Each structure stands twice: as structure tokens, then as C-alpha cells.
Amino acid sequence: MKVTVNGEDTVIEKEQLTVTELLKFMKVDMPDMVSVELNGSFLERNNFETTKVKDQDSLEFLYFMGGGSKLG
Amino acid sequence: MNLSEEQIERYSRHILLQDVGVEGQMKLLNAKVLIIGAGGLGAPAAMYLAAAGIGTIGIADKDKVDITNLQRQIIHFTKDINVSKVESAKEKMNLINPDVKVVTYNEFLMANNIREIIRGWDFIIDGTDSFASKFLINDACVLENIPFSHGGILRFDGQTMTIKPKESACYRCVFIKPPPADVVPTCSQAGVLGAIAGMLGTIQAAEALKFVTGVGTPLYNKLLSFDAKTMRFREVNFKKNKKCGVCSENAVITELKDEEQVACDLPAGN
Numbered sequence: 001m002k003v004t005v006n007g008e009d010t011v012i013e014k015e016q017l018t019v020t021e022l023l024k025f026m027k028v029d030m031p032d033m034v035s036v037e038l039n040g041s042f043l044e045r046n047n048f049e050t051t052k053v054k055d056q057d058s059l060e061f062l063y064f065m066g067g068g069s070k071l072g
Numbered sequence: 073m074n075l076s077e078e079q080i081e082r083y084s085r086h087i088l089l090q091d092v093g094v095e096g097q098m099k100l101l102n103a104k105v106l107i108i109g110a111g112g113l114g115a116p117a118a119m120y121l122a123a124a125g126i127g128t129i130g131i132a133d134k135d136k137v138d139i140t141n142l143q144r145q146i147i148h149f150t151k152d153i154n155v156s157k158v159e160s161a162k163e164k165m166n167l168i169n170p171d172v173k174v175v176t177y178n179e180f181l182m183a184n185n186i187r188e189i190i191r192g193w194d195f196i197i198d199g200t201d202s203f204a205s206k207f208l209i210n211d212a213c214v215l216e217n218i219p220f221s222h223g224g225i226l227r228f229d230g231q232t233m234t235i236k237p238k239e240s241a242c243y244r245c246v247f248i249k250p251p252p253a254d255v256v257p258t259c260s261q262a263g264v265l266g267a268i269a270g271m272l273g274t275i276q277a278a279e280a281l282k283f284v285t286g287v288g289t290p291l292y293n294k295l296l297s298f299d300a301k302t303m304r305f306r307e308v309n310f311k312k313n314k315k316c317g318v319c320s321e322n323a324v325i326t327e328l329k330d331e332e333q334v335a336c337d338l339p340a341g342n
């Protein structure tokens with residue numbers, strides 16, 4: 001199947017997989033530090049394991065970034 | 073209030089801009105912008121906002137300047153080690169531009185004081201480190217209806233979005249809740265290229281100046297991110313999250329509470 005991840009076409013030799021499996025396939029080493037948008041909707045992290053990714057889906061991986069100074 | 077002759081000279085490069093002009097400069101001089109965090113992001117933001125003639129600049133931080141800050145927190149100098157960050161930042165802002173009134177908050181911003189502190193400011197710049205702080209600022213700004221700029225940096229990467237509560241997607245719309253404490257990389261493990269803080273903090277300052285003058289289109293409903301290794305910038309567009317815990321019709325957050333601090337625990341901050 002072909003999905004779009006962060007704007008780039010990605011071909012995966014599978015008919016279906018979960019968001020967790022896709023994160024692993026894309027070599028995201030800290031999936032807890034990612035917010036995932038699937039076809040325009042943001043997913044709860046608890047649902048990564050049960051949410052299926054299908055052919056033609058479009059995903060964005062958005063990374064948590066801190067930085068700056070400690071609050072006050 | 074009219075611009076003095078000295079002000080007309082000082083701000084001439086703004087006044088020359090058709091979109092800004094004398095009218096825009098007057099808006100800047102009458103504006104109040106609060107910067108939360110006088111660190112990597114807050115330092116360049118504070119310097120550009122002071123130079124631009126933002127009339128009242130608030131700066132909140134509880135830390136003292138540490139030698140490890142000096143690699144990127146360019147508002148603090150070697151002589152300022154052990155000085156409170158807000159005092160150090162105030163000194164430099166006033167040296168850059170005596171027109172600016174600087175209000176310092178040498179305190180922790182927590183659930184029990186943040187709403188009071190942010191109330192009355194026109195725009196806020198989030199220059200904080202921890203995810204708990206970022207969610208706290210987001211929720212407080214949504215509840216108080218104050219627009220703000222989110223910024224984050226890590227290693228060679230930066231990201232930013234501008235939020236107009238109720239109208240555009242908020243930080244919680246996108247990131248939903250803080251990551252689990254045990255997976256967050258610490259500062260000492262992660263590190264950051266100093267100039268990345270300057271790039272990101274300067275974008276945040278530009279967003280504040282755009283907001284105040286009404287020029288251009290703020291980074292609403294989009295996350296701008298860049299990777300300095302390739303210098304590739306990317307925008308991800310989105311809408312408000314219908315299930316957002318704080319800004320949607322189904323919001324469950326109506327008052328603030330302190331979350332577990334999830335950030336680097338180095339004494340000097342990031």
C-alpha cells in the first residue's frame with residue numbers, strides 16, 4: 001500500500017497496519033514523543049495501537065519539542 | 073501621543089515600511105507583550121521586541137544566569153552569571169531601547185498565579201522548556217483569551233505556531249496531552265545548537281510584531297518546523313480539534329492545575 005507520511009509518498013509491503021506499526025516501520029524511536037495526524041484528525045496516543053492505517057491514508061508525525069527556559 | 077524626532081529616527085526603518093508606517097509604530101509603542109522564559113527563545117525575542125519599540129515588555133523567569141546558558145541565551149552576558157535572568161534581560165532591553173518599560177516577574181508561573189499574571193497583556197511568547205509549562209500556558213491563554221506564540225527547539229530542530237484562542241487551533245488541539253515523563257529526553261542527553269534558539273525566538277518575535285501591527289498572516293492553524301541540518305522548512309496545516317480538552321465545544325478543562333513537570337531537570341534550564 002501507499003501512504004503519505006509528512007508529505008512524502010511511502011510504499012509499504014502490507015495491506016494494512018496500525019499506527020504503532022507504522023511508527024516502528026518509519027524508525028521513529030520515541031513514539032511517545034510524537035503526535036499523529038491521520039487524514040486531518042489528531043489521534044489520542046492511547047489509540048495508536050488500535051488505529052489502522054490504510055492505502056492512500058495521509059499522516060503527519062509532529063514531534064514534541066521543549067526548549068527555551070524553565071517556566072519562571 | 074506623537075513620535076518625537078528621536079523616535080522618528082530610531083524607528084525609521086519601520087516607518088519606511090508601507091505596511092507599518094507611523095501608525096504601525098504607534099501600535100508597537102502602545103503594545104504590551106509578555107515573554108515567559110528568559111532563556112534560549114525568550115532572549116532573542118526580548119531583544120528584537122525591545123529594539124522594535126514594544127512599549128511594555130513583561131519577562132517572567134525564576135532562574136539565575138548560569139554559564140551553560142551563555143551558548144545560546146544571548147541577552148545574558150558573562151558578567152551576568154548568578155544574576156537573576158529577568159534583571160539581566162531588563163538591563164539589556166533598556167540599554168537597547170530606553171523607550172521600553174520592562175516589567176519583571178521573578179517567579180514560577182503555576183496554575184494558581186498564571187492567569188492573573190497574563191491578564192491584560194496583548195500577546196504572549198511561550199519561551200519555556202517543559203511540556204507541563206507549555207500546556208499550562210496554552211490552557212491559561214485559551215481561558216483568558218490571549219493570543220500567543222508557541223515555540224519549541226530540540227537538537228537541530230525548531231517548531232512554532234501562533235494561536236488565537238477560540239479562532240485557531242491551540243497547542244492542545246495538536247499535542248493533546250504532555251508526553252509520559254519517563255520518555256522525555258533530558259537536556260543533557262539532547263542538547264541544542266545555539267543558533268536554533270535564535271532562529272526560533274526571532275520567528276516568535278516577528279509573529280508578535282505582525283500581530284500587534286496587523287500586518288500579514290500569523291501562523292494560525294499551522295505548525296512551522298525546520299531542520300537546520302538541511303535548512304528545510306515545512307508547514308503542517310490543521311484545523312481546530314473538535315475533541316480538544318480546552319478550546320473545543322467539548323472542553324473539559326475549565327480551571328488550571330499543575331501537571332507533573334516534564335522537562336530537563338538541569339539546574340540551569342535549557
Ligand SMILES: [Zn+2]
Nearest residue numbers: 242245316319
Ligand atoms: Zn484546542
